């Protein structure tokens with residue numbers, strides 16, 4: 477996925493914060509959804525399917541489909557339901573990682 481620049485005209489955003497996903501440092505406006513920040517950074521594959529290992533990305537963007545499930549501080553949560561914050565440590569799920577209820 478290509479880098480997707482954010483709309484600039486007529487939009488004000490919070491200060492940029494740095495977070496880490498799989499050891500990669502990224503910057504995004506504080507409070508932006510993690511899913512949006514990843515898409516803006518060109519990270520389209522947010523996890524891999526547990527059964528087929530196929531790449532998955534955002535679908536519903538309202539926390540229902542779980543296609544954007546990630547792990548933050550040992551807890552699994554949908555990337556579209558969490559906001560970026562400074563120092564956030566994110567790990568993408570691998571195909572054999574169990575989905576925690």
Ligand code: FES
Pocket residue numbers: 511533534535536537538539540541542543544545554555556557
């Ligand atoms: S995109 Fe569906 S839960 Fe996040």
